[in-house]
Amino acid sequence: MDPETLSLLLSPDGWALLGALPPYDERLALPMAERLQKEGLDPRLVAGALTQSRLRAQGRAKFADFADGMLFTPAGLEQATRLTVGARHARRYQAAGCTLVADLTCGIGGDAMAMAALGLGVLACDVDELTAAIATVNLRHFPEATVRHADGLTLDLAAEGVDGVFADPARRTAQGRRAHDPAAYTPPLDRVLALRDAVPALGVKVGPAIPHAAVPDDAEAQWVSIDGDVVEAGLWFGPLAPDGPGRTALVVRGQAATVLRGPAPHADAGPVGTYLYEPDGAVIRAGLVGTVADQVRGRLLDATIAYVTSDALVATGAATAYRVLDTMPFGLKRLRTALRERGVGRLTIKKRGTAVVPEQLRKQLDLRGDGEATIVLTRVAGSQQVLLVEPVGTD
Template identity: 45%
Template sequence: MEMSELVTLLSHESLDLIDAVGPISSSDDAMKAVTRMRAAGHSPDLTAAVVTQARLRTRAEAKFGPFASRMLFTQAGLEQATRMPVAARHAQRFVAAGARSVADLGCGIGADALAFAGAGLRVLAVDADAVTAGITAHNLAPFGDSVEVRHSLAEEVDLTGMDAAWLDPARRTKGHSETKRVTAADYSPNLDWVFGLADGLPIGVKLGPAHDRDSLPENAETQWVSVDGDVVELVVWTGTLARDGVRRAALVVRGSGAHELTAPADAIDEEPRELGAFVHEPDGAVIRARLVGDVARSLQAGPVADGIAYLTSDTPLTSPFVSSFRVREVLPADVKTLAKALRGHDIGTLEIKKRGMDIDPAVFRKKLNLKGSQAATLILTRSGTKRVAILADRV
């Protein structure tokens, strides 16, 4: 998006048109909207800008809920924005630490800043891209004087008077549509500068969940967050924002609920054990935080094999930190044998999971030639040193 397009979108006419177009969830919807607008005499540029925003708003509902209905977006900004339920938890962390103001350095389209302001914090929102800063100013306008938006490099901002800072370093190439990931050495602002801020100010830093653990500050709290099964971020909390005695945390958000597992360090893993009546798949945040051992002990379970993040037990225990499956049958991981067994169970709908086996589930599924009226889960993994296929049902 160019600045000229943003200026056009910020007019009352354009904003009213976006509202009037309504939800656009398909190419067919978009074509119909374009046809209506062009028939009404609107220019091609205005039509394209309005329809693009209407479509982005529709997509944004999954992250922003009702807030999306008055916001503006870029494609890249929406893809990289924090989900509102997660942003709200970021805001709660600052409030709980006693902060009254926060600098959001690298604010993007303003997702976290929106949550900060909504929690009653005074917000300084900063972004290095002029168009993005303009979009953020629009998105945060309802909060009036409690929010200031600046177009600036994070490194050039005077943080005097701010109680804490939130940073989301750019991890992709510049742009408003298609962007590419960059290595940690090319993040902007530089991570050495980012973590250097912690010497004088409590900070929270949002990183990708696969970020190199060895490069993280040793005295910080590291929290991995998953939403509905997808690990979406790693947050590094320092100073008063880090909780006493917590160095590892896994926050699991599902629907409107959330559960968190915390520990002072990586958990010690349990020893592998023979396959039992149940298999448990730890949430990705638990795996990233290396807290699988703590979950295993809570379930009286152990790994199915060395280095495999499936747990097994004989007790019917489960937890919010795992997906649990009741074992029906253990079979050889052989296509012909499995196809015959699945026909015998009348299984036509099959969820396929795998760890420790070099198999493409989509290709494997085609070879099974599934037909039937029943559903089940197939877990392809190792039990001890053997490759096995575990036919199971979700608990």
């Protein structure tokens, strides 16, 4: 989006068009664009409105119904915090007693919306003028929020009366590649972390691939997953981390949330048991697989692999449980025979610690039955093995 397109969208005709468009359908976008232009609408407005319609449809995954009244850029939507996660961020500041939070890199305003919705005062800044303008639109219903086109790092936090700081540095390079090195963030992570000397209540959203070595000793580092998708890590300082520093994992599945806290106990490796537990990705990123093993009274399949096995079925929100039906050394003929004997035609393939490509294996197996099965390709005590499993509830 450019400033001219934004101006067109914010005009009375543009906003009315956005509100009148039907739910986005890629197949109908081109015919609709042609029809609207024939009706005399500015082609730039039509293109901008249809782009926003598409982004709003995508944005519902993060913002639910709120997306229908928001404006987006592709990059802004990609980096935006999901509303459910943003609400958890906001509650940290609320619980810490913060009254005015500076969102130094507000983007399209997702986190600022969540904070303002809880009644927190928000000073939202973005160094990009167009992005700040979009955030202003998205925060229009929240009098608690002020948006400023500014470099948030240049704010005089004391003069502004700020008692909480949040930052979500951009994690893409100029070439569009994902930046895993915190020094390559924009702004660099160390510049943001320096602010905790002035405002102890500092929170920073970082990429989930952040190395543990890059996490400051005084931070609570929390990895977050939503329905199996690891969406972020956050660094929380001072009163925003009331339980003190350490590594934690927040696993959200539907309406249920599970928090695991380190340090993880040591877990030995041992033989395959009755059940297999697949730890959630946030648990793995946080280095808390040993905690899952302790919860389920289990052990690792292999010292280097994040699978846990146990003879007990234990309810845990931090892992998915499977019943082990069979186990065998990996071999194409042996596996094909075992699956054909079971009449398997639809196969779910999970893997960890093996170079096997699931789609290639699926073609080589050439299964034709009507049944379903799940196999796990992994190492057990250093040996390549196949586990035939079935999901099992732990409610």
